[in-house]
Amino acid sequence: MDADSYARAAGSPEELAEQDRVLGRLAQVTRELMLATMTTEVDHAEVADVTAGLEALTTRLMKQATSGALGIQVAEDGAVRAHGNSVVGHRNPMAPPLQIDRYPDGKALSSFHLGPLYEGPPGLVHGGVCAMVLDQMLGEAAAAGGSPGMTGTLTVRYRRPTPLGDLSAEAWIDHVEGYKTTVQGHLADAEGVTVEAEAVMILPRWAREALDVRPRPTRFE
Amino acid sequence: MDADSYARAAGSPEELAEQDRVLGRLAQVTRELMLATMTTEVDHAEVADVTAGLEALTTRLMKQATSGALGIQVAEDGAVRAHGNSVVGHRNPMAPPLQIDRYPDGKALSSFHLGPLYEGPPGLVHGGVCAMVLDQMLGEAAAAGGSPGMTGTLTVRYRRPTPLGDLSAEAWIDHVEGYKTTVQGHLADAEGVTVEAEAVMILPRWAREALDVRPRPTRFE
Numbered sequence: 005m006d007a008d009s010y011a012r013a014a015g016s017p018e019e020l021a022e023q024d025r026v027l028g029r030l031a032q033v034t035r036e037l038m039l040a041t042m043t044t045e046v047d048h049a050e051v052a053d054v055t056a057g058l059e060a061l062t063t064r065l066m067k068q069a070t071s072g073a074l075g076i077q078v079a080e081d082g083a084v085r086a087h088g089n090s091v092v093g094h095r096n097p098m099a100p101p102l103q104i105d106r107y108p109d110g111k112a113l114s115s116f117h118l119g120p121l122y123e124g125p126p127g128l129v130h131g132g133v134c135a136m137v138l139d140q141m142l143g144e145a146a147a148a149g150g151s152p153g154m155t156g157t158l159t160v161r162y163r164r165p166t167p168l169g170d171l172s173a174e175a176w177i178d179h180v181e182g183y184k185t186t187v188q189g190h191l192a193d194a195e196g197v198t199v200e201a202e203a204v205m206i207l208p209r210w211a212r213e214a215l216d217v218r219p220r221p222t223r224f225e
Numbered sequence: 226m227d228a229d230s231y232a233r234a235a236g237s238p239e240e241l242a243e244q245d246r247v248l249g250r251l252a253q254v255t256r257e258l259m260l261a262t263m264t265t266e267v268d269h270a271e272v273a274d275v276t277a278g279l280e281a282l283t284t285r286l287m288k289q290a291t292s293g294a295l296g297i298q299v300a301e302d303g304a305v306r307a308h309g310n311s312v313v314g315h316r317n318p319m320a321p322p323l324q325i326d327r328y329p330d331g332k333a334l335s336s337f338h339l340g341p342l343y344e345g346p347p348g349l350v351h352g353g354v355c356a357m358v359l360d361q362m363l364g365e366a367a368a369a370g371g372s373p374g375m376t377g378t379l380t381v382r383y384r385r386p387t388p389l390g391d392l393s394a395e396a397w398i399d400h401v402e403g404y405k406t407t408v409q410g411h412l413a414d415a416e417g418v419t420v421e422a423e424a425v426m427i428l429p430r431w432a433r434e435a436l437d438v439r440p441r442p443t444r445f446e
Contacts, residue, residue, distance in 0.1 A: 010347070026269045033279045034262045038318040040286035041255045042295060042309060048247045054282050058254045061275050061282075065261035073341035073348060073389055074263060088263060088344045090351040097259040098319040098342050120294035121319050123309045126231070127294060130311040131376040132360035136353030143352070154386070155352040160379040168294055 013077035013085055020079055027087075027095050034097040038121055091140035102140065102173075110149020110177030112141050112189075117170050129166040134191055137173055138201040142187040145175035146205040151185040153205030166191060166198040175201075183207040234298035234306055241300055248308075248316050255318040259342055312361035323361065323394075331370020331398030333362050333410075338391050350387040355412055358394060359422040363408040366396035367426040372406040374426030387412060387419040396422075404428040 013020060037058075044051065074088025074095065087095040092102050098121075104114045118137075124130030139158055146153055175189030184204055191199040234241060258279075265272065295309025295316065308316040313323050319342075325335045339358075345351030360379055367374055396410030405425055412420040 022269070026272050027265075030262050030265075030272050030276045030279075033276050033283070034259055037279055037283045037286075038255055038259070040283045040290065041251050041318055042314075042316050043290040043292075044248075044251075044286040045289045045291060046286060048243070050285065051247050051251050054285050055251045055254050057278070057282050058251075058258055061278050062254070062258045062261045064271065064275050065258075065265040065267060068266045069261065069264040070266060071264075073344045075344075075347035088341055090343050090345060090354050093263075093344075095263050096342060096344075097262055120309055121317060122311050123294045123296075123314075123317075124311065125375060126296035130357070130360075131364070131379070132357030133311050135356035135360055135379055135381070136351070139351070139353030139356055154346060155381075155383050157383070158352070158356055158379075158381040160356070160376075160381075162376050162378070165375070 011075060011077050013079045017079070017081065020085075024087075024094060031095050031097050035121075038097060039119060042120060089140075091137060102137065104141070104144050106144060106148035108148060108150070110145055110151070110187075112144035112148055112175045113172070114141065114174075115170070115172045118168055120168065123168060125165065127168060129168055129171070131160075131162060134162070134166055134199045135160045135201070138175070138189055138191060138199065139203065141173045141175040141189050142201060142203040143205060145177055145187050145189065146185040149177045149180075149185070151177065151180045151205070151207070152211075153183070153185055153207045156184070156204040156206040158201065158203045161200045162198070163200060164198050167193055169193065178202075183212060232296060232298050234300040238300070238302060241306075245308075245315060252316050252318050256342075259318060260340060263341060310361075312358060323358065325362070325365050327365060327369035329369060329371070331366055331372070331408075333365035333369055333396045334393070335362065335395075336391070336393045339389055341389065344389060346386065348389060350389055350392070352381075352383060355383070355387055355420045356381045356422070359396070359410055359412060359420065360424065362394045362396040362410050363422060363424040364426060366398055366408050366410065367406040370398045370401075370406075372398065372401045372426070372428070373432075374404070374406055374428045377405070377425040377427040379422065379424045382421045383419070384421060385419050388414055390414065392419075399423075404433060 077085040087093050091099050093099040100116050102114045102116050104112050106112050118129050122129050122133045173191050178186045178188050188202045190197045298306040308314050312320050314320040321337050323335045323337050325333050327333050339350050343350050343354045394412045399407045399409050409423045411418045
């Protein structure tokens with residue numbers, strides 16, 4: 005990975021908005037299908053028939069497709085488009101996706117719903133999914149405060165089980181030391197905090213070098 | 226969550242095998258669709274038409290479906306079926322799914338492919354996905370060694386970026402102290418270790434109480 009990984013998004017703001025609407029809808033409908041795939045109890049003949057239908061639709065979408073990952077694009081107005089991101093990606097069906105409010109004093113807040121797709125122990129959010137969401141939130145807080153970086157160390161403390169359902173997450177910069185930013189955060193349900201996290205985010209060397217010649221990147225994931 | 230969350234799987238071994246085959250195939254085709262959804266470049270009219278087709282198939286699957294999460298089932302032969310699990314779930318389209326080799330001395334090994342769906346920074350596995358996979362692997366190692374538990378603390382150290390592609394993971398019990406099991410592990414690409422992790426797994430109180438009256442559970446997620 006290097007600074008050139010941040011490709012310029014092709015299209016006017018209007019074209020990009022229309023693209024986001026059409027492809028965002030496809031991703032959302034795919035999320036609903038994922039849940040149906042996992043919870044369906046229709047008979048096996050019907051499952052096989054639906055499976056064949058899905059294969060046909062997949063073939064149609066793949067007639068023209070990028071061969072690699074989506075990467076990160078930057079629009080004309082400087083907006084970062086991380087549409088493939090596993091946690092916030094607008095086009096990534098495995099992403100809930102988290103919608104995050106970012107504050108320039110280095111805070112990030114989000115409310116979201118984690119359903120059956122995110123299960124670990126029965127009825128509970130997978131501990132690894134909690135870590136995944138918190139990693140993203142902590143990175144967002146660091147970036148929002150002007151100190152973006154990639155995760156160096158992540159420590160997650162599970163205070164109590166996190167039930168599947170409506171949740172929220174919060175993250176904030178604790179302190180910045182050169183290219184290292186220490187961030188903290190937590191995941192909560194209606195009763196309060198379930199999981200706490202702390203991370204040290206590090207600005208990669210290529211980004212430090214790039215800082216002299218181009219605008220400081222606003223985020224890395 | 227309590228011990229009763231481990232429901233008995235209905236069906237003979239043959240019926241369960243057939244169910245796994247049919248529903249496993251549906252999940253796999255859904256994974257392929259997810260990738261197509263994210264990478265397609267066909268025109269907007271075609272995307273809209275495919276989207277309508279997906280909605281129709283989803284409706285067919287939802288005609289009869291469980292309303293909640295899949296939970297964990299135990300088959301007649303004692304085999305644990307965590308088909309909804311976000312990392313190893315056979316029926317969960319967001320799971321790669323990891324196929325894990327478990328050893329009774331408390332080791333777990335897995336080789337797998339993480340494609341564009343698991344992206345964070347451009348071309349790289351999302352740091353949170355690395356943590357998610359490692360949380361599962363560490364839990365599997367603890368369970369394999371006869372000391373299952375839920376994650377109490379998870380510490381993840383990112384040694385270098387993990388490229389999307391073919392990867393492997395390994396986890397092992399470091400030591401056991403009563404109901405606390407300390408496990409370690411790492412994620413690696415062809416060049417070697419990219420991410421290291423350590424966790425303390427804790428056997429929940431309900432499971433300790435249940436130990437007296439029923440077989441010790443073999444895993445929790």
